[in-house]
Amino acid sequence: MEGVQPVNGSGPACPLRVKLLTLMFVCDRDHEQVLLGMKKRGFGKGKWNGFGGKVEPGESVAQAAVRELQEESGALVEMADVQTAGLLDFTFDESNEIMRVFVFRADNYTGEIAETDEMRPQWWSLSECPFDNMWPDDRYWFPYMWGRRPFVGSFHFKADEKTIVTHTIEATTVEHIDTRAREEADRKRAATANS
């Protein structure tokens, strides 16, 4: 189990499992374009999204973001070029899981972008971002991500994974998000060592 915490501090009677995830956006600032991938399988299949996935025990959240980007798109981002963008918690009716997603962006990459088993990458002009075919929460925080304004948010969905029931989104600092990322990676490492 990756981590367990009470719901809104309501005590251990109602634990939620935390799934630690990354999401990376490669941005071409000169042409106002962002690299998205069509998810070909698994959670979010059929949607355009940034690239990401689970954090492995022992790696930092940013390292996981770089690894997942390369595995899914072929693009390689140096750690020095990884920019902290945001932190998002997703919950769903009838689920006892929090999907805790650390969002990053990068303006530089090397390597050859290519389709993989999981994703079909494509550059999108910012003005033509396919929000109707992305997760419905994305239009709330995408302007923060592109605008380099650190954000923290939470979205609670119905079990249909389409309808947002409640949400919060607010500005924060890179330091706050980075501290949370370190805490979450430490928690995951400790939970794995104890299991």
Ligand SMILES: Nc1nc2c([nH]c(=O)n2[C@H]2C[C@H](O)[C@@H](COP(=O)(O)OP(=O)(O)OP(=O)(O)O)O2)c(=O)[nH]1
């Ligand atoms: N844009 C956006 N991305 C989301 C939302 N919810 C959510 O989990 N994601 C992202 C976080 C991750 O990058 C991805 C889910 O991770 P995944 O299931 O693909 O993880 P993975 O690749 O490690 O899984 P697997 O191949 O090992 O099965 O979707 C959302 O509401 N909006």
